[in-house]
Amino acid sequence: MSTPTLLKDVVIKFAGDSGDGMQLTGSQFTNNTALLGIDLATFPDFPAEIRAPIGTLPGVSGFQLHFSSDRVYTPGDLCDVLVVMNAAALKVNLKWLKPGGKIIANQDGFDSKNLRLANYPDGVNPLEDGSLHNYELITIDVTKLTREALKEFTTLGMKEKDRAKNMFVLGFIYWMYDRDLDSTINFLNEKFGKRDDILQSNIKVLQAGYNYADTVELFTSRYQVEKAKMEPGTYRSIMGNQALSMGLVAASERSGLPLFVGTYPITPASDILHDLSKLKNFGVRTFQAEDEIAGITTAIGAAYGGSLGVTTTSGPGMALKGEAMGLAMMLEIPLVIVNIQRGGPSTGLPTKTEQSDLLQAYYGRNGECPIPVISSRTPSDCFDAAFEACRIAVQHMTPVILLSDGYIANGAEPWKFPQSEDLPKIDVKFKTELGHHEDKFMPYMRDEKLVRPWVVPGTAGLEHRIGGLEKQNITGNISYDPENHQLMVKLRQEKVDKIAQYIPEQKLDAGPEKGKVLVLGWGSTYGTIKSSVSELLAQGHSVSHAHLRYLRPFPKNLGAILKNFDTILVPEINNGQLVKILRDVYLVDAKPYNKIMGTPFMKSEMTEEIKKYL
Amino acid sequence: MTDTINNSLPKLTAKDFATDQEVRWCPGCGDYSILAQVQRVMPELGIPKEDIVIISGIGCSSRFPYYMNTYGMHSIHGRATAIASGLKASRPELSVWIVTGDGDGLSIGGNHTIHLLRRNLDVNIMLFNNQIYGLTKGQYSPTSETNKVTKSTPSGSIDYPFNPLALAIGANATFIARTMDRDPKHMQEMLKRSHAHKGASFLEIYQNCNIFNDGAFEPFTEKKTKADETLFLEQGKPLIYGAERNKGIVIDGLRPKIVDLTEGVYTESDLWIHDEHDFYKAQTLIRMFDDVNIEGHFPRPFGVFYQDKNKPCYEDIMALQLEDAIAKKGKGDLDKLLRGYEVWDIVE
Numbered sequence: 001m002s003t004p005t006l007l008k009d010v011v012i013k014f015a016g017d018s019g020d021g022m023q024l025t026g027s028q029f030t031n032n033t034a035l036l037g038i039d040l041a042t043f044p045d046f047p048a049e050i051r052a053p054i055g056t057l058p059g060v061s062g063f064q065l066h067f068s069s070d071r072v073y074t075p076g077d078l079c080d081v082l083v084v085m086n087a088a089a090l091k092v093n094l095k096w097l098k099p100g101g102k103i104i105a106n107q108d109g110f111d112s113k114n115l116r117l118a119n120y121p122d123g124v125n126p127l128e129d130g131s132l133h134n135y136e137l138i139t140i141d142v143t144k145l146t147r148e149a150l151k152e153f154t155t156l157g158m159k160e161k162d163r164a165k166n167m168f169v170l171g172f173i174y175w176m177y178d179r180d181l182d183s184t185i186n187f188l189n190e191k192f193g194k195r196d197d198i199l200q201s202n203i204k205v206l207q208a209g210y211n212y213a214d215t216v217e218l219f220t221s222r223y224q225v226e227k228a229k230m231e232p233g234t235y236r237s238i239m240g241n242q243a244l245s246m247g248l249v250a251a252s253e254r255s256g257l258p259l260f261v262g263t264y265p266i267t268p269a270s271d272i273l274h275d276l277s278k279l280k281n282f283g284v285r286t287f288q289a290e291d292e293i294a295g296i297t298t299a300i301g302a303a304y305g306g307s308l309g310v311t312t313t314s315g316p317g318m319a320l321k322g323e324a325m326g327l328a329m330m331l332e333i334p335l336v337i338v339n340i341q342r343g344g345p346s347t348g349l350p351t352k353t354e355q356s357d358l359l360q361a362y363y364g365r366n367g368e369c370p371i372p373v374i375s376s377r378t379p380s381d382c383f384d385a386a387f388e389a390c391r392i393a394v395q396h397m398t399p400v401i402l403l404s405d406g407y408i409a410n411g412a413e414p415w416k417f418p419q420s421e422d423l424p425k426i427d428v429k430f431k432t433e434l435g436h437h438e439d440k441f442m443p444y445m446r447d448e449k450l451v452r453p454w455v456v457p458g459t460a461g462l463e464h465r466i467g468g469l470e471k472q473n474i475t476g477n478i479s480y481d482p483e484n485h486q487l488m489v490k491l492r493q494e495k496v497d498k499i500a501q502y503i504p505e506q507k508l509d510a511g512p513e514k515g516k517v518l519v520l521g522w523g524s525t526y527g528t529i530k531s532s533v534s535e536l537l538a539q540g541h542s543v544s545h546a547h548l549r550y551l552r553p554f555p556k557n558l559g560a561i562l563k564n565f566d567t568i569l570v571p572e573i574n575n576g577q578l579v580k581i582l583r584d585v586y587l588v589d590a591k592p593y594n595k596i597m598g599t600p601f602m603k604s605e606m607t608e609e610i611k612k613y614l
Numbered sequence: 615m616t617d618t619i620n621n622s623l624p625k626l627t628a629k630d631f632a633t634d635q636e637v638r639w640c641p642g643c644g645d646y647s648i649l650a651q652v653q654r655v656m657p658e659l660g661i662p663k664e665d666i667v668i669i670s671g672i673g674c675s676s677r678f679p680y681y682m683n684t685y686g687m688h689s690i691h692g693r694a695t696a697i698a699s700g701l702k703a704s705r706p707e708l709s710v711w712i713v714t715g716d717g718d719g720l721s722i723g724g725n726h727t728i729h730l731l732r733r734n735l736d737v738n739i740m741l742f743n744n745q746i747y748g749l750t751k752g753q754y755s756p757t758s759e760t761n762k763v764t765k766s767t768p769s770g771s772i773d774y775p776f777n778p779l780a781l782a783i784g785a786n787a788t789f790i791a792r793t794m795d796r797d798p799k800h801m802q803e804m805l806k807r808s809h810a811h812k813g814a815s816f817l818e819i820y821q822n823c824n825i826f827n828d829g830a831f832e833p834f835t836e837k838k839t840k841a842d843e844t845l846f847l848e849q850g851k852p853l854i855y856g857a858e859r860n861k862g863i864v865i866d867g868l869r870p871k872i873v874d875l876t877e878g879v880y881t882e883s884d885l886w887i888h889d890e891h892d893f894y895k896a897q898t899l900i901r902m903f904d905d906v907n908i909e910g911h912f913p914r915p916f917g918v919f920y921q922d923k924n925k926p927c928y929e930d931i932m933a934l935q936l937e938d939a940i941a942k943k944g945k946g947d948l949d950k951l952l953r954g955y956e957v958w959d960i961v962e
Contacts, residue, residue, distance in 0.1 A: 031956065035956055035958050037958050037960055183956070227960070230960045232960050232962045233959070234953075234957050234958070234959050234960075236953065236954045236957045237956070238954075246952060249946070249948065249951065250952075253946075253948050258704065260700065260704045279951070280935055280936045280940075281936070281940045281943045281944065281945060281946045282946030282948075285704055285936070287699070287700065287703055289696065290696075290725055291725060293696065293726075294693075294696040294699070294725070294726055294729070297700065297726075298696050298697070298700030298703070300689075301669075301696070301698060301699060301700025301701035301703075301704070302700040302701060302703065302704040302705075303700075304700075304701055305700075305705040306704075307704045309700070323691075324690060327689060327690050331687070416960075417954075419949060420948040420952065456705075457665070457667045457685035457701075457705065457708055458664055458665055458685075458708060460662065460664040461664070462664075463664055463683055463684055463685055465633075465679050465680050465685075465686040465688065466687055467679070467680075467686075468688065468689060468690050469688060
């Protein structure tokens, strides 16, 4: 066997029917890649239907992985290798394959029935008609080979045997990239340990795929991608929702407040509930409520009682929680509202990504109702963003909205995870008694941050009532006084504005402090903007990149930064939302760049757009 | 919660539970009586004031927390039950009371009400039923009788009313009772029983709105009709009612039947004996909900219809699951969590 050919950068996409196990195949290959210290980013792309009709175009599920010996910030625009389990998967994904790229096709998925379901004309089979001559086509009869490998497994039915097909493909790809099978065999042991026949059959098929590739000499060579030059340290692979869950738990541990999550299942936020419901030994209480409104109001009840109250949702759920967010804001109690954004409006595109809830987060409530908004930019960054959202909530006695989205929620990357002792302590103090000069408790007396005291039920001598009606300044008694209302509205706004003094100043991610173009992004566009800007900088262009974590209030130096550039370009996966707010706040002629297709920007299109202003 | 009195506590009186806030219900409103009874009962429960939390939604009744010198929250329309659920689930040691109305608890907040009952959190729901929307000035409510002429239904309402207790038993509530504003003694007893019940207590209180729906419950509350129109339930006692204690209820097959005890056919020993732990009897009793204008109608029962003492509470099981997880896996180790299952090192 010759030595493997070294590659710098590979994008591979696994595509098949929803039932073909492509997400599992993709995530297994991801873990295997991560463990070798290769940098990576992933993009799972699946249909809204759990099982769309088998073999059809809407039923295609994909998993794209970009891995490299360089640093990686996006899952890649076009792929080098496309694995397709059926005709529909080829039809949907061929346009994303680079010219000359490899297609690894499951022959059985191109029978007459599958071709018809994928809308190929009668008698046309792309594997046979030469239409793929610009690509390197490798056809394997995965179904037949899988059944062959399992012929001794007499306890398994044909359906069960066929379910292992994805392991054959995975084994094949492992050979192609010179990997060993251990990480997946360990995984299979964990998953199927209790059913020996299923476990053994999966391992058998995995090995069969590997050996098949080794034997048939379909390739002239194998490939290898070396370790990436990453900051030294210990890494793990992490997905956004996983990181977000851990961020909440970490904030609970570092603040000493028990975590309570009131929530209603909704795509793509439900995994946070799943993750947290397993962490009961951290004192985490998860409450699967009867609806979105009960999700947030149970969290308000818990926060009132002294818990770290959190509710998690996506756009439609946000809409339902609006009134309760207003209550939390009036009560001035801490609460974290997590919105894993998806395509809207209405039910929209539940499994696709979008950044279209920013204006909703800013303005989507009745009355003057300012609520701080922060966002996460990459899968691992969801940890820091969640931790920070909790910190602001409890230290400033306010609800905080955290915006993530479907793309980073389900995407994975390597993470140099922190040690718990390196995480800052979140100081929280309940008020437990009257001060020296107080003869009566004043629930709306404010400190220098304009923050009122947090008193939890059970505290003797400080019994008091709070509610959603306008309150008299300081006493918290109901007040319909016009002057008082204006004062309270202004005070609540000022309290939120003041947070700007307690957050870091905005930094540039790349590029000169002054120049032609500042690309200003927020949320999950980070990786694409970073890749494009670093490429343009390498070419000598005058371009910089700043990425906002804090969207409300903005960092106090943001206005000054904006003045240093001829053009402010604001790319967003929406119809132009941050750009509106920037224009409003800073009177700046910021330029929007928008894509509303349920997918992230591609690096190539981002680079082209920036170039227009250079 | 238990109803044992902690003798070490300073003796509190009704006055200790009043606040300095002016009570702003309309003069003559039934809410005054309910407030008075709650303030009278609270000191007898033996709970420190600071451990009591009263949560309300929106509506006339929902002003209640402002008048109680305990912890309290006047929240948003229909959501008191959900807020209370989150509080109780996370702070099981608190005594949590919910004040709601027929609009707040059965219309806009109906969903949370049934789910709270289903989960059986140990809280006390006081549903002030006045069969009208008072705060919005007189539209019909989900408990208003059909064909009710109100501001929003000039031609008469079309919908059929809820029977609140039937809704509660449909949600498998573990404590179901009814009382009225005009019977302070009975209300005090029902409040004590609600508190003593370990689990979700659903207490419907007939409350007169003298502005928009005056006299809605007159047949049950007025002296001249009360005895013949009401049936006060007592555990282990036969179902007898009437001004002369001359009428009773027997079970005839699967149905209840009104009998005259003076005709010599039936005696007390033939009558239905009330058993508040009998789910099937409770369902029948709850269905005695006739329009008083119908010939031969059943009297309206008051008292405790049903109690299930054996169903565990949500918050207790939740706490047990936490304890159990710690016993099995050890107290959560953040560094272990952050590290996960598989890691790799990058060295310089």
